[in-house]
Amino acid sequence: MTVINGLPAHVLFVHAIVILAPLTAVLEIICALWAGARRGQLVWVTLVLAVITTVLTPITIQAGNWLYDLRRSPDAVLQEHAELGDTMIYFSVALLVVALALVALRYAERRDDTRRVLYNAIVAVVAILVGVASIVQVYRIGDAGAQSVWSKEIAHLTSANQR
Template sequence: MTTLNGLPAHALLVHFIVILAPLTALLAILCAVWPAARKRLVWLVLGLAAITAVLTPLTTDAGEWLEERVGRSALLHEHTELGDTMVYFSIALLVAAALLAFIHVREVRGKSVKPVASWILAAVVIVVSIATSVQVYRIGDSGAAATWGDLPAAEAKPSE
């Protein structure tokens, strides 16, 4: 996917990742630490994680297509290198969501889950969720720097 309605697809797809990945991460944490939330939200979290995992490589492929058509710079290279790592974070979030769903299914079937296992899973979900959200921020920040550079600084006029 290269363009949508004449716009680079990357510029549109990236907004899905910027919203879905942190939202999924937040909901996953809720499901991990609050059983009542898990009962209501676990399938939504799994679905959002799957959508994020599918959209991530589409977004990075569209970004690589766009990179070939704009002037290369060190900032753009940094952004694309960071962007290429996002697929690992999306997959980790999907695995964490799948584990939450597995725990949920066991609970619904009346099979007990050892408290230690629940706490370990919660810790894993929290770490993966925070890491994913931080990486989204880092990638977005580097993309903004590559796109806009020092534009705000260049427009600022010194006070006389």
């Protein structure tokens, strides 16, 4: 899918990823640190968001690659954006793995298992690491993308206003 309603599909899909990945990361951290959230419906919402994020990520990357290939000579910032964007699938899959671990932890808490505290601590640490790393990566990808699209335009507007 390359164009939707006359707009590059990447431009539309990327906004979903920019919202869903950090939201999923924050919800995972909440579920990992707060057993009440894990026991309620929030863990299921988190899992659904992680699945959607994981499915949309390669679609967004493919749409971005199509857009990238239209450029005859992409500048360094656009190349950086494309390279960073290609890594997002690893972060999305990591978010999905954490969401699945949270669901497993939800069921493990029902059993009287002395290792439950250890599992909870491990999942909490991994959820925090994956969540923060995913948020940072979304920021890095988005910053490079915005720089590639807008930096020349802003420079042009600034120089035009100084005349």
